[in-house]
Amino acid sequence: MVASSPYHCLTLSLLIIPPILLTTYFFAAFPTPPAxxxxxxxxxxxxxxSxxxxIYPEDFYPGGGYAEFPTxxxxxxxxxxxxxxxxxxxHGLSIPAIIWKDVAPxxxxxxxxVLLYDLYGRGYSDAxxxxxxxxxxxxxxxxxxxYLRWEKANIVGVSMGGAIAAxxxxxxxxxxxxxVGLIACAxxxxxxxxxxxAKFMSSPLVQTVASSRPVRSYIQHLTNQTITKDATNPIIEIVRIQSAHLPGYNAALSSSLRDGPIRGQTAAFRSKGFEGKRVLILHGTRDTTVPPKYAGRIATLLPEPAKQKTVIVEGAGHDLTVSHPVEVSDALSNLLEGKASWKS
Structure with a gap:
């Protein structure tokens, strides 16, 4: 029998000891507290x-306040x-609560x-x-x-807000x-x-570059100097201002597109939470942002015990709450009072 050489033993040690040390480290290491x-x-x-x-002052609506939460x-x-x-x-993806300017009053x-609020990353809510x-x-x-001590409420959302409502x-x-009101619902x-x-701009790499100080300064310069055909439209202008001046706004939109509720809510629409509820599905025939075909798909997903009514507004686009506030307000009043015919 040939005895092992010192060189052979050293080789074995170099092969065995590092994995043992690494394994011991990973089992013994304790994570640092989350930032x-x-x-x-x-x-x-x-x-x-500014x-x-x-366009959209802090007191745009009466009865305003702030609620402090961990996020x-x-x-x-x-x-x-x-x-x-x-x-x-x-409200929806990019426009804060100003989108309800005619419906809420x-x-x-x-x-x-009526309770209105700005979603995180939009308007006067932090990002x-x-x-x-x-x-x-x-x-x-x-x-x-x-925080407001509301035990329950009727829930209405437009666009991504409709998906949040679901x-x-x-x-x-x-x-x-x-x-439950689902208006132009995503x-x-x-x-x-x-x-x-949208896919390109919402990528993490592009967002990292876009959120850098030089790029943001350049966008702010363009926003301050450029006058577009939409400059007199307060809805469009408030989107431009947020994008240029709020460092968390674009990241909030991008993450909402990638990870948010605009997609993948089939289980939510099918849930038992809708049982016994009146559900209004309100959509425009010329909605190119969320095509009207989704109104029909939502209606087929809702559980049978839910009472639903679909209202299609001829010629309306995605901005129903701004372009057709009377129709939206009337439909919501019928929803809240249960005056219209509802089928289960």
Whole structure:
């Protein structure tokens, strides 16, 4: 029998000891505490000379306030009589609560207690540096209702806000009253529905470059110097201002496109949370952002015990709440009162 040479033993040691040390390290290592979420500022951080204060001031609606949550401050407004039937209005992907400028006051004047708020990353709500998935948005609303001591409310959303309303109904059915309104509702969109530009701009690499200080300064310069054909449109202008001046806005939109509720909400629409609810599906025939075919798909997914009504507005595009506020307000009033015919 030949004895092992010192060289052979050294070779074995070099092969065996490193894996043992690495294994021991990974089993014994303890993770460091998670870093706190970084919070980007909202429109409230812009100087009073900013055009945003002229277009969409902090007191755009009466009865405003802020709620402090772990993921940042949330701006909200309460309209209408305190004892009125409660309804929450949720805006969509890029435009904050100004999108309800004609609908909310109308509902309040009809005796409803209306809650509006800016989603995280938009308007006067902070922009946490995190993943903008459905849970972030549904938890935001659940915390806001708890903060206001609302036991339940009717939930209405437009575009991505409709998908949030569906996810919220699925996750927190005990907080949802009799009515759910889905206006130009996203939630089932396919990747092919998104433009190549949207996909490109929402990529993490592009967002890293776009959020750098030199690029943001250049965009701000263009926004301040360029006058477009949409400059007189406050809805379009507030999007431009947010994109140029709020460091967390573009990241919030991009994450919402990649991870948010505009897609993949089939299970939410099918959930038992909709059972016993009146569901209004409101869509325009010329909606190119969320094609009207999705209104029909949502209707087929809702569980049979849900009472649903589909209202199609001829010639209307995606901005129903702005272009057809009367039709939207009337349909929502019927939803809240149950006056129209509802089929299960």
């Amino acid at each position: 706190p979420i970084f919070i980007h500022p909202s429109l409230a951080s812009l100087p009073p000379t 055009k945003s204060w002229e 940042g401050r949330v701006r909200y407004w309460l309209l209408g009589p305190e004892k009125g039937k409660k309804v929450v209005l949720i 109308t509902l309040a004047s009809r005796g409803y207690r 946490p540096q995190t993943t903008y998935d459905p849970n972030l948005y549904t938890t935001q609303l659940a915390l806001l209702m708890q 996810a919220f109904t699925s996750q927190f059915p005990h907080l949802v009253d009799e009515g 939630g089932l969109m396919e990747t092919s529905d998104l433009s190549r530009t």
